[in-house]
Amino acid sequence: MATSYNFPPTSRYYNVEIATLVGTDGEPRAYLRRRFLPPSGRFALLHLHLVGDAERLDRVSAQELGDAQAFWRLCDANDAMRPDDLTAVVGRQLRITLPEGIPGTPLV
Numbered sequence: 001m002a003t004s005y006n007f008p009p010t011s012r013y014y015n016v017e018i019a020t021l022v023g024t025d026g027e028p029r030a031y032l033r034r035r036f037l038p039p040s041g042r043f044a045l046l047h048l049h050l051v052g053d054a055e056r057l058d059r060v061s062a063q064e065l066g067d068a069q070a071f072w073r074l075c076d077a078n079d080a081m082r083p084d085d086l087t088a089v090v091g092r093q094l095r096i097t098l099p100e101g102i103p104g105t106p107l108v
Contacts, residue, residue, distance in 0.1 A: 012072040043077045043097035044104025051092040057083050064096045073099060 007013040017033045049064055062068040071083055077097040080086050086094055098104045 010067070010070065012076075037079060037081065038076055038100055040077055040079045040095065042100050043095070044102065046096045046098060046104065049094040049096050051087050051090055051094060053090050055087045055090075057087050060087065060094065073097075076100065 007016070012035065013032060016035050018030050019033050020028045020030050022028050049060060051060075057071045057074060058068040061071040061074055065073060074086060074094060074096070075081070075083050077095045078086055086092070
């Protein structure tokens with residue numbers, strides 16, 4: 001039977017369903033269902049961030065979003081499965097967006 005856990009709204013696991021699997025020993029084990037990356041088109045663009053030399057994603061997240069642990073929002077907004085890929089290339093432009101579902105005014 002699947003249930004849900006109260007992750008805070010700032011967590012990437014907010015609203016991810018928890019399911020239960022019964023092991024061979026008969027004991028139930030809870031696990032999180034897979035979280036898929038949302039399409040980056042769902043995010044309202046605020047501006048672009050140019051990746052600098054030796055820049056780290058947690059520092060970009062702290063600077064741009066005010067929370068170093070919100071790096072996953074940058075991953076979602078930039079279609080990245082691997083966080084380190086976002087800062088691997090100096091000069092890459094990262095999309096800095098509003099959280100998913102919050103509408104914004106498109107940049108012209």
